[in-house]
Amino acid sequence: MNPVLAGVDVGGTKIQVVITTLELEVLGQSRGATPPTGGPPAVVETLCILLDQARRSAGVDGLAALGVGAPGTIDKATGVVARSPNLAGWIDPYPLGAELERRTGARVSVDNDVHAGMLGELRLGAARGLTDVLGVWFGTGVGGALVLGGELRSGPHGASGEVGHVCVHPGGRRCGCGRRGCLEAYAGRASMERRARKLVAEGRRTELFRIMERRGVDHLNSGVFARALAAGDDLAQDLIDDAVAAAGAGIASVVNAVDVEAVVIGGGLGSRLGEPFVSRVAAAMQPHLFVTGGVSVRAAGLGDLAGALGAAAAAGALVSPA
Ligand SMILES: [Zn+2]
Incomplete structure (x- = not known):
């Protein structure tokens, strides 16, 4: 079975989700507003709802891996995100990677949003x-x-x-x-x-x-x-x-x-x-x-999709190391 990946770009105003193949072919996507209050738990909640929507639009059930690009100080090894200036109420370190692994059952990679965008451009875009x-x-x-x-x-x-x-x-x-x-x-x-x-x-x-x-x-x-x-x-x-x-x-x-x-x-x-x-x-x-x-x-x-596609590319490296 071809593993299915998800890539998520968490921005200050919107959250973009893509569901892709290992080759980053887009199978489905969804997009919604970033919650203006409620801090990290509200972001996780919205992210999971959008993830379900995108999965339904792609007609897939399981996810092999999920990549997230988020603003802020990111510890890539642990998936902890702290001091995210563009996300309301996100100041203290929050274990975003671990929480999403628990909620989705998929392996999760978390990266800086701009690094994710660059990875998208490198794999599929201007770079x-x-x-x-x-x-x-x-x-x-x-x-x-x-x-x-x-x-x-x-x-x-x-x-x-x-x-x-x-x-x-x-x-x-x-x-x-x-x-x-x-x-x-x-x-x-x-x-x-x-x-x-x-x-x-x-x-x-x-x-x-x-x-x-x-x-x-x-x-x-x-x-x-x-x-x-x-x-x-x-x-x-x-x-x-x-x-x-x-x-x-x-x-x-x-x-x-x-x-x-x-x-x-x-x-x-x-x-x-x-x-x-x-x-x-x-x-x-x-x-x-x-x-x-x-x-x-x-x-x-890649416009608005660069971050989500790059996050999916990072997720792909978890299941199929280059
Ligand atoms: Zn400065």
């Missing part, structure tokens, strides 16, 4: 066939992942590829991590919103918050930024200009240190702004690049 790649995910924050010699690096602290916290302006804007001048402080959506609110309080005019209200959301999501840019909003343009300049310096610095053949740009904001944003980041990297001969900068190819 397919490459061996040395830096992935940079622009979303609520700026995450990253590093593939060297064809292997996704974890690193002794599990922090390999954290390009969002590369310093691009010593003493610069305050980052969500508490430090100053990080790339994320300029190019993460949450930081850009903080900056926008501060400038509006100082009298700057913008359509950003009116667009947010019209769209019925309570924060400046990727769609709000895209709409404001299309409407020629000055403040949105300035924020994106700052983000592109910071991304150019930060990403080029990492490329100089590790030497990769390609940079893959993804994440909610990266995907929404698409090719024009990717081209601008590539151009902004040029003056900072030490390596000659070119580094390919490309958009991620």
Whole structure:
């Protein structure tokens, strides 16, 4: 019998589930909102309901293995997730892997959401066939992942590829991590919103918050930024200009240190702004690049499914080690 895998991407706003074959062919999927309250038990409950829905849509009963990508500090060996800043009420370490093994009877692997997304792109998307790649995910924050010699690096602290916290302006804007001048402080959506609110309080005019209200959301999501840019909003343009300049310096610095053949740009904001944003980041990297001969900068190819497919790929390694 061909083993069936499940991959789950736990995001700040939604949970995406895919059911796949060992070759990552998608048999079924489901998606639902991430519970805004209730902490880890509520997330597990929702995840299990979505998993059942996806299994029914695929017409399968048993699962050989389940992979989960989640934001936060992940202990891959134990499946414990702690301090997940984008999941409400998730602060103390929680044994997500063990709890899901108990509930599903499947073997479970837990990984960082961005690492899972990179694994998806490596197996099926924009990084397919490459061996040395830096992935940079622009979303609520700026995450990253590093593939060297064809292997996704974890690193002794599990922090390999954290390009969002590369310093691009010593003493610069305050980052969500508490430090100053990080790339994320300029190019993460949450930081850009903080900056926008501060400038509006100082009298700057913008359509950003009116667009947010019209769209019925309570924060400046990727769609709000895209709409404001299309409407020629000055403040949105300035924020994106700052983000592109910071991304150019930060990403080029990492490329100089590790030497990769390609940079893959993804994440909610990266995907929404698409090719024009990717081209601008590539151009902004040029003056900072030490390596000659070119580094390919490309958009991620799997969109919303990258994380769930990558998590399924990690689950596949549990039942069929490469
Ligand atoms: Zn930081």
